[in-house]
Amino acid sequence: MLDFPSKTIKSIKDLLLKQKKEVEKEIKEIQKEDPAKEEVLAESSEPGTDSYIADAHTRVMALGEQLNKANKNIQLALSKIGKGTYGKCENCGKQIEVGRLMAMPTASLCLSCSKAQK
Ligand SMILES: [Zn+2]
Secondary structure: OOOOOHHHHHHHHHHHHHHHHHHHHHHHHHHHHOOOOHHHHHHOOOOOOHHHHHHHHHHHHHHHHHHHHHHHHHHHHHHHHHHOOOOEOOOOOOEOOHHHHHHOOOOOOOHHHHHHHO
8 A cells, every 4th residue: 555645646736736737738739730731731732841841740740649648648647646556656556755756646657667767
């Protein structure tokens, strides 16, 4: 059984919800910026702009993938809080250091396991 003071869990949850909002906002923003969206493509029919658009589109896609991954991790952490399994190291099963979780609320490994993985 993991032993977190409910106050700690609450502040971590607040942190996660705040991060979730930010990530979701960023996802929306980069989608707006994607030049490969149809309406933008229709406007820029000049020759020679295609590769620029493709490059920018690739960048936006990569960034979007990162943000989606971050969003997924946040949701996973939130569901773990709901189930009461939050803060358990996925490798050794020990409780992850509270300080580490406060700094990185989506951490799924304890400090020593994450060091061992590198
Ligand atoms: Zn561990």
